Each structure stands twice: as structure tokens, then as C-alpha cells.
Amino acid sequence: MRKQCMVLLVENNAGVLARVSSLFMQRGFNIDSLTVSSTDSPNISRITVMTTGDNRTFSQIMKQTSKLVEAKMIFSVEPEFSLIREILMVKFSSDTEELEELKKIIERFGAHIIDMSYGCFVAELTESPQRVDDFLEAVKSYRMIEICRSGAIALERGLIDYELN
Amino acid sequence: MILNGSEILVNVLLEQGVDTVFGYPGGAVLNIYDALYKYSDKIHHYMTAHEQGAAHAADGYARATGKTGVVIATSGPGATNLVTGIATAYMDSVPMVAITGNVPTQLIGCDSFQEVYIAGITMPITKHNFVVRKVEELADIVREAFKIAASGRPGPVLIDIPKDITADKTTYVPAEKVVPQNPRPRLKNIEEIAGLINRAERPFIYFGGGVRISGAGEELRELIMRADIPAAHTLMAAGVLGYNEKNNLGLIGMHGCYSANAAANRADIMLAIGTRFSDRVALNTEKFGHNSRIVHIDIDPSEINKIIVADYSITGDVKEVLTELLKYIKPRKHDDWTAQIAKWKRDDYMPEDREDILRPHQVIDTTCRIAGEDAIYVTDVGQHQLWAAQYLRHVKPRNFLTSGGLGTMGYGYGAALGAQTACPDKTVVHFTSDGSLHMNMNELCTAVSYKLPVITVILNNAVLGMVRQWQGVFYDRRFSSSEPERKTDYVAVARAFGGEGYVCETPAELEEAMKKAVKADGPVWIDCRIDREEKVLPMIPSGQTVHDTIFK
Numbered sequence: 105m106r107k108q109c110m111v112l113l114v115e116n117n118a119g120v121l122a123r124v125s126s127l128f129m130q131r132g133f134n135i136d137s138l139t140v141s142s143t144d145s146p147n148i149s150r151i152t153v154m155t156t157g158d159n160r161t162f163s164q165i166m167k168q169t170s171k172l173v174e175a176k177m178i179f180s181v182e183p184e185f186s187l188i189r190e191i192l193m194v195k196f197s198s199d200t201e202e203l204e205e206l207k208k209i210i211e212r213f214g215a216h217i218i219d220m221s222y223g224c225f226v227a228e229l230t231e232s233p234q235r236v237d238d239f240l241e242a243v244k245s246y247r248m249i250e251i252c253r254s255g256a257i258a259l260e261r262g263l264i265d266y267e268l269n
Numbered sequence: 270m271i272l273n274g275s276e277i278l279v280n281v282l283l284e285q286g287v288d289t290v291f292g293y294p295g296g297a298v299l300n301i302y303d304a305l306y307k308y309s310d311k312i313h314h315y316m317t318a319h320e321q322g323a324a325h326a327a328d329g330y331a332r333a334t335g336k337t338g339v340v341i342a343t344s345g346p347g348a349t350n351l352v353t354g355i356a357t358a359y360m361d362s363v364p365m366v367a368i369t370g371n372v373p374t375q376l377i378g379c380d381s382f383q384e385v386y387i388a389g390i391t392m393p394i395t396k397h398n399f400v401v402r403k404v405e406e407l408a409d410i411v412r413e414a415f416k417i418a419a420s421g422r423p424g425p426v427l428i429d430i431p432k433d434i435t436a437d438k439t440t441y442v443p444a445e446k447v448v449p450q451n452p453r454p455r456l457k458n459i460e461e462i463a464g465l466i467n468r469a470e471r472p473f474i475y476f477g478g479g480v481r482i483s484g485a486g487e488e489l490r491e492l493i494m495r496a497d498i499p500a501a502h503t504l505m506a507a508g509v510l511g512y513n514e515k516n517n518l519g520l521i522g523m524h525g526c527y528s529a530n531a532a533a534n535r536a537d538i539m540l541a542i543g544t545r546f547s548d549r550v551a552l553n554t555e556k557f558g559h560n561s562r563i564v565h566i567d568i569d570p571s572e573i574n575k576i577i578v579a580d581y582s583i584t585g586d587v588k589e590v591l592t593e594l595l596k597y598i599k600p601r602k603h604d605d606w607t608a609q610i611a612k613w614k615r616d617d618y619m620p621e622d623r624e625d626i627l628r629p630h631q632v633i634d635t636t637c638r639i640a641g642e643d644a645i646y647v648t649d650v651g652q653h654q655l656w657a658a659q660y661l662r663h664v665k666p667r668n669f670l671t672s673g674g675l676g677t678m679g680y681g682y683g684a685a686l687g688a689q690t691a692c693p694d695k696t697v698v699h700f701t702s703d704g705s706l707h708m709n710m711n712e713l714c715t716a717v718s719y720k721l722p723v724i725t726v727i728l729n730n731a732v733l734g735m736v737r738q739w740q741g742v743f744y745d746r747r748f749s750s751s752e753p754e755r756k757t758d759y760v761a762v763a764r765a766f767g768g769e770g771y772v773c774e775t776p777a778e779l780e781e782a783m784k785k786a787v788k789a790d791g792p793v794w795i796d797c798r799i800d801r802e803e804k805v806l807p808m809i810p811s812g813q814t815v816h817d818t819i820f821k
Contacts, residue, residue, distance in 0.1 A: 119400075123392055130393045160574060167571035173397040173417060 107136065107233070108162045109181040109188055109258050112151040115174040116142070123172055124151060133157065133165045137190070137233075137255030148176065154233065154256045181258040183232075191254040192229045192236045197247035199223055206246050213239045224249055274404045274435040275304035278368070281411040283311055285446055287339050289330060289690055291315045291323040293350075295343025296383060297370030300435035315690060315719060317683065318711040320347050324354020325683025325709075326690070328363050332670045333645055333688040335484075337364040337418050344371045345383030348429075349390065353677055355425045356394040360674025361505060362478060364423035366414050367391075373433040374402075391427045398427040404437035412447050419449035422569040423482060451568065454585020456593055462564050462581050463597030465538055471561075471606045472498040473536030475521055475550070478505030478673070479543020479567055479587050481666045486510065488591035489542065493517075495595070497603045499610050501529035503544055504673040508663035518610065522550040524655045524805050528613035530815040535609070536561040543567060543587045546576035547674070548811065556814045566590050618807045618820055624776065629653070629728055631776045632797045633660040636698055636726050639783035644696035645670065645688045649681035649705030652734035655805040657700045679708030682725070686712060689721045696787055699725045703755065704733045710762070716792035717767035724786040725794045727759060730801040738804050742819065752801075763794040770794040 114120045121140055128135050136154040143150050155165065162180070170178050181188065196206065198220070210217065215229035229239055233256055240251070272280065278301060282290070293316060294302045305314050317323040320342045327338030338358075342351050348369040358365045372381040388398045397417050399410045407430070414426040466472055480489055486509045493500050493516045501521035502509060510517040518529040533539065539561040544550070551557035554576055565572070565579035566587060573582040583590050620630045633656050637646075642662055647670040648654040654671055663669055670688060672680040685699035706727055716723050728734075737751040763770030768791055771782035779797060786793040808819045 119388065119392075122389065126392050160578070164571065164575055167573075171396075171569075171571060 105156055105158055107154060107156050109183065109186070109256065110153050110155065110162075110166060110169075111179055111181055111258055112153070112169060112175055113143070113177040114149050114151060114172070115176060116147050116149045117174055120149065120174045121151070123174065124153075124169065127168055127172065128153075128165070131165070131168055133161065139255035139257050141257070152255065152257050181260060185262075186258050186260045188232050188256050188258040189230055190233050190236050190256050192231070192239065193218075193226055193252045194243065195224050195226050195249040195251070196243075197223060197249055198225050200247055202246065206243065209242050213242070215239065270441050271438050272441045273300065273304075273438050274407050274430065275300040276307070277404070277408050277439070277441045278411060278430070278435070279304045279308045279312060280441055280443070281408050282339065283308070284444060285412070285415045286336070287312060289313050289315070290339040290341055291317060291326040291330070291687065292341030293317060293320045293323055293343065293347060295347045295370065297344035297372060297432045298341060298347075298435070300432065301341060301368070301370060301430075313690075314341075315686070315715065317686070317715045319709065320350035321354050321679065322683035322686070322709055322712040322715065324351045324365075324367065325357065325677075325680050326687030327365050327367075328354060328358045328680075329647060329670055329684030329687030330691045331358070331363050331365055331687075332684070333667055333691045335667065337366055337415055338687065339366050339368070341368045342370070343383065344369060344387075345385045347383075348385055348387035352390060352394070353679075354683070355391055355427065357672050357675045357677045357680055358425040359394045359396075361672065362423050362482060363425065364418040365425035366411075366418055367425060367427040369427065369429050370435065371400075371429050371431045374431045375433070377431060387427065388429050394425070395427050396424040398429065400429045401431065401434050404434050404439045407434060408441060408444070412444060416447040416449060421451055422479075451586045451589070452584065454589050454593070455583060456585070456590070458581060459583065459590075459593055460597055462583070463594055465562065465564070465581070466496055466498075466540070467597075467599045467601065469538040470603065471535060471537040472496065472540070472603065473532050473538065473561065474498050474500035474540045474542060475503070475533060475544060476500060476506050476509065476542040477503040477544025480509050481506055481543075483543060483568070483587035484666075485543070485588035485591050486666055488588055488595060490514070491595055492591060492598060496598050496601045497607065498540070499532055499607065501525065501533065503547070503550055504658055504671060506543070507658055507661070507669040509666045511664045512662045520658055523552060523809050523811070524659065524807065525550075526617050527807050527815070527818055528610055528617050530809065530818065531613045532610050533558060534560065534815045539563050541565045541579070542591070545572045551576055552809050553812050553814050620806075627773060627775060627779060627797050627799050629656040629799055629803050630660045632726065632728055632779060632799065633657055633700070635776050635779045636700070636783055637661050639780060639787060640696045640698050640724065644668065644698055645692060647671070647681050647685040647688055647697065647699045649701040649708075650676045650678045651702050651705055652738065652803070652805050653700050653702045653705070653728040656728070678705040681705060682709050682712040682723075685723045685725075686715055686721055689723050690719070697723045699723050701725055701727055702734060703727060703729045703731060703757070707755070707757070713763065713766040713768055713792060713794075720791050722789050723792050724783070725792065727794060727796050728799055729759070729796050730799045730803060731755070732801045734801070734803070735805070737801065741804075742808075743810070759794050759796040763792070768792040768794060770796065772796045772798070774798050
């Protein structure tokens with residue numbers, strides 16, 4: 105079992121997300137996270153799915169999603185050759201004696217404080233899923249009021265030519 | 270030419286070569302039915318008793334002809350009644366276009382009368398589906414639907430059309446019939462695979478519905494004859510090879526021939542062609558074909574390594590792949606291997622004939638003898654289905670229509686009507702049982718209305734035979750809800766609907782009844798009384814192997 109990342113370039117139609125997620129559910133494929141966004145082409149949406157499974161299951165997921173009529177292109181993204189990012193926002197209570205210590209951790213992880221309000225502040229981190237996990241581990245003993253974490257988005261490094269179906 | 274959406278729909282159907290559709294009218298499709306009325310000299314619409322029957326009829330029509338079947342239903346319950354029929358077609362890779370009406374666009378999402386989100390409901394049981402948003406898109410969507418349904422691995426496509434779009438007008442620009450497209454076969458290892466076959470000592474072919482859909486019977490025959498390879502078929506491929514042809518071992522799987530299953534178990538090379546290692550064949554995925562290297566040929570890449578990891582695979586249309594493969598196949602003889610299989614054949618299950626009562630194999634045999642090998646045989650689901658698969662003398666690839674993947678009880682009557690409309694000159698026999706027939710017997714009215722002389726042969730054991738068989742073997746004869754004790758008088762029902770009916774208790778009586786039935790110009794029901802203890806044999810229980818075969 106390992107974490108895998110796949111990218112689907114799909115037609116930007118109503119219902120396409122429902123088709124993808126319904127297919128995953130029907131076949132018992134686990135979705136760890138999923139993001140959808142527009143692309144530079146108005147007809148194409150980009151879906152990034154993080155999933156956990158063995159290679160055979162992953163290959164089956166790829167082949168089943170390839171059968172969706174609206175899926176124009178599907179590829180797996182290898183973390184070694186790619187940039188995979190998630191956004192994390194954490195609201196901390198500022199009512200703590202160890203505020204300076206917490207701020208140091210935030211700084212060390214490259215996170216930023218993006219809002220300060222009465223009694224609380226919000227830190228934001230854009231990093232790989234593993235680093236986001238690490239950050240959450242590092243700050244877990246501080247008073248977190250709320251956290252919000254996006255799904256992953258992924259881009260391969262270097263020049264790659266994609267040919268759409 | 271300015272036309273309304275309904276007229277455009279019918280014109281595109283005509284473009285696609287459709288002359289027969291099945292369906293049932295209703296509020297949301299009134300405009301479509303108005304157009305069908307206008308074009309009734311060009312398109313024949315068969316109205317069934319229930320939309321499920323119409324969906325199965327479109328399926329039977331498609332299986333019997335290879336053409337795409339078309340079914341039309343109204344919104345809401347009309348659409349949901351299609352669901353079982355669409356799922357049946359999906360599981361067996363049958364090309365179908367289902368057209369549903371929906372409430373007008375401005376009422377969608379308001380829980381309007383007879384509104385249902387059929388696109389959402391049918392997402393997992395269609396290759397694709399469409400909701401038409403404007404009339405300008407309609408013609409191209411319908412064309413695309415026909416293309417998707419028949420391309421690659423075929424399957425059903427649904428088009429949902431809100432009522433306002435069936436009335437809106439736009440310019441209709443005629444187009445040519447769409448041409449289905451198959452993915453180009455990937456043949457890079459074909460010589461290596463041919464070498465493997467040429468060197469094999471105990472080769473074996475297990476083939477399925479993909480061979481039939483591809484029309485590759487001739488290529489398969491050439492392969493098994495030239496390389497002397499014994500072959501067994503799945504339920505979906507009955508008739509691709511003639512029952513009496515050399516090297517045809519018959520049915521494989523749970524209720525397949527012992528010799529076929531034994532050969533699969535002992536082979537050193539197994540060629541799986543146009544098939545998907547379903548759990549009714551690869552009963553134990555660890556042990557199925559474990560002595561052989563497996564070569565999997567299928568048009569659907571997602572079938573490769575789905576259930577069984579293949580040592581070699583080729584994705585592509587079976588006919589194209591086999592044509593290419595044959596270029597490298599050398600003539601061979603496997604005398605030891607075929608002698609071994611001949612020995613296993615002596616252990617194949619052979620039921621005994623009786624004259625005083627009807628035994629299931631005699632019902633099938635007698636019916637087949639009178640109706641002939643050219644007849645189309647359609648089944649429902651259960652014991653009778655397997656008996657038909659085992660004992661019919663299959664000789665034609667599109668003459669055995671059965672719900673294999675979904676196992677839909679109630680499939681048969683609708684499908685038989687569809688097959689009869691497609692092949693008016695052929696005898697169509699519908700094998701069913703008292704259990705299955707009770708699910709959709711209402712379609713008898715359709716057969717009467719349209720004078721469709723389908724012969725329904727009921728293997729009547731007064732119980733749900735297959736359920737009861739399992740309860741007998743695995744549940745210590747606790748026959749829970751499988752002995753309904755129905756008192757239905759089938760002859761009276763047949764006559765009440767306007768058909769004819771007979772009761773038979775011996776092979777001689779069945780022969781007499783069949784002789785009358787094949788001459789009838791309307792539907793006939795033949796109630797064949799069989800013993801409730803009759804079992805489908807042999808049987809390999811789920812998860813087991815040929816070594817666990819039950820013979821009695």
C-alpha cells in the first residue's frame with residue numbers, strides 16, 4: 105500500500121466530478137483527497153486525486169477512469185519528478201504562554217501568519233502532503249481552534265508534451 | 270430545415286439506420302411520440318406493457334442483430350423502470366441507446382411531478398449519459414450516443430431530454446451514419462505469444478462474448494483447428510463454435526462441463542479471448558489457470574489484470590488481434606493432450622432420459638429438435654438458463670440470448686419479443702421458469718397485440734429452483750421463501766391474454782405441443798412440469814476448483 109497521485113484532464117462539463125467520484129466509490133477505490141480546478145483551456149478541468157493502494161489497484165483505477173468518455177487524459181504523478189502541494193490553514197489561540205515558541209515553528213516550516221484577530225491568529229502553509237503532516241505533528245500540543253486543509257494539486261517538473269484524447 | 274427537437278430526434282434515429290424502437294409513452298415524451306406518429310411509416314414503435322420489457326426488448330433486438338437497440342421512456346417512473354434493462358445490457362456489453370423524457374428545463378430540480386435525476390441514477394450502468402441542455406445540441410448528442418454505444422466494448426448510453434427541448438425548434442442539418450471506432454490493437458508482443466502457442470504442449474482456449482461481438486468465430490475456428498487447441502466458452506459465447514465441432518469442449522465455469530474445467534486446470538497455456546474471468550468462471554482466482562501461463566486478449570484494457578494477472582496481454586478487437594496472430598501460428602497436433610481430454614469427457618455429467626416424465630434436459634432437447642438449430646433461444650435466469658446453455662445444440666453465435674452478467678430474472682420475455690421483431694422469419698423460443706415468468710409475464714399482452722409468435726417454454730418445478738438448489742446443498746434443505754406454492758394456471762393465463770397454452774408432462778406431449786406452437790401465428794406458452802429435485806449439474810461451488818465438482 106502506498107500513496108499515489110493521479111491527474112485527470114477532463115471535459116469541463118456539469119456532472120464530470122460526479123462521474124469520477126461515483127466510479128471510485130463503485131469500485132471501492134479510496135480517495136484521500138481530490139481537487140478540481142479550471143485550466144488554461146476553458147473546456148478542460150484538471151482533477152488531482154490522491155489515493156492509497158497497491159500498484160495493481162492503482163493501475164485498475166487508471167484504466168477504469170480512462171474509460172470515462174469525458175476523460176481526455178489521465179496520468180500518474182510520481183512524487184520524485186513532481187511538485188505536489190497542499191494548502192493548510194490553522195487557527196491558533198493566541199492566549200498561550202508559548203506563543204513565541206509556536207511562532208518559531210511556524211517560521212521554521214515556512215508557514216505564514218495571514219491573519220491576526222482578537223485572541224487568535226491564522227497560519228498558512230503551502231507544502232507537500234508529508235510536510236503538512238509534519239507541521240501538524242509539530243504544532244499539535246498548541247491550542248488549535250480550527251484547521252482547514254486543501255486536497256493536493258500536482259505538476260510535473262520540466263517540459264512535457266500532453267496529447268489530449 | 271427547421272424542425273422541433275422531437276422531429277430532430279427521429280430524423281437522427283433514421284440517419285443511424287434505426288427502423289425499430291421500443292418504449293412506452295408518457296407526459297414528458299408526448300412531443301416525441303407525436304413525432305413518432307408522424308414518422309410511423311419509417312420507424313416502427315413497439316409499445317410494451319412495462320418499460321422494463323421495452324428495455325429488454327431493445328437488448329434482445331441488439332443481441333440478435335448486432336445493431337444498436339433503442340428504447341424510449343417517459344420521465345420519473347418510466348425512466349427508473351428502464352434501470353434493470355440498462356444494467357443488464359451494461360453487464361453483457363450490449364449496444365443500446367435509451368432515451369428518456371424529463372420535465373421541462375425550468376422545472377428540473379424542483380421535485381416536479383414525475384421528475385427523477387435519471388442521469389445520476391444511471392451513471393454507473395451506462396458507458397456514458399447525456400442531459401440535453403439546448404435543442405441545438407440534440408442532434409450531435411444523439412449521434413455521439415450511437416457512436417459510444419457501438420465503439421470499442423459496446424454498452425448502453427442514455428440521453429435525457431427535458432420536455433421543452435422536444436418542442437424547441439432549430440435547424441436540422443442531416444449527417445451520415447456514425448462509424449463506431451475501435452482502439453488500435455497493441456500487437457507488439459504478438460510474435461512472442463504465437464511462439465508460446467506454437468511450443469505449447471497443453472494449450473487451452475477460454476473464450477467469451479467478445480468473440481461474438483467482434484464476429485471473430487471464423488478466426489477462432491481457424492486458430493483451434495490449425496494449432497489443435499481445445500476450447501471452452503462462457504455463457505456469453507454459446508454458439509460461436511458449433512456444439513459438435515472438434516475441439517469445442519462446451520461450457521466452462523460453475524456449471525460448465527467437467528472436461529472443460531479439468532482442461533482449464535491442467536493447461537500449460539491458457540488463451541483467454543474476449544472474456545473477463547468472471548466469478549462464475551474463475552471461481553477461485555488463486556487457483557484458476559494456475560498451471561498455465563495466461564494470455565489475455567480483450568478490447569477493454571481495464572479487464573487486463575483486473576481479476577487474474579495475465580502473463581501476456583493484447584488489447585484490441587478480437588477479430589483484428591486473431592487475424593494478426595494467425596499469421597504466426599503453425600499447424601500442430603496435441604494427441605496426448607486431446608486423448609487426456611477425451612478421457613475426462615467420459616466423466617462429463619450425462620443425465621438419463623425418461624419417457625414417463627419430463628426431465629429438464631429432455632425439455633431443452635425436444636424443444637430444440639422441433640424449433641431447429643436456426644431458431645433464436647432466449648432465456649430468463651436460473652436453473653432453466655443453465656440447462657438451456659448446457660443442452661441446446663448451439664450452432665449460431667447470435668441465437669442464444671441470456672442475461673449472463675447481471676443475471677436478470679424477467680429478462681427473457683422482453684428480449685424474446687425484441688429478437689422476434691428483429692427476425693420475423695425465425696422461430697423464437699423463450700425458455701423460462703415459473704419463477705422468472707412471474708416477474709414479467711405481463712409482456713404476453715405485447716406479444717398478442719403485435720402477433721409475435723414467441724414460444725414460451727416454462728420449466729415449471731413450482732419452486733425457485735436455483736435458490737432452492739443452493740439451499741439444498743449449502744443450507745441443509747432449509748427452503749426459505751423458495752417454495753411459493755403458486756397456483757397459477759398458465760394455460761388459462763395464456764388464453765386470457767389472447768395467446769395459446771399447453772401443459773406437458775412427458776417428452777411425447779411436449780413434442781406434440783411444440784409442433785403446434787411452431788405453426789402458431791401468435792404467442793404460445795408451454796407449461797412443462799418437472800420435478801423440483803432436479804439440479805443443475807455438474808456444479809463447482811463459489812471459491813472452489815474443478816476438484817470440488819458436485820455431480821449429484
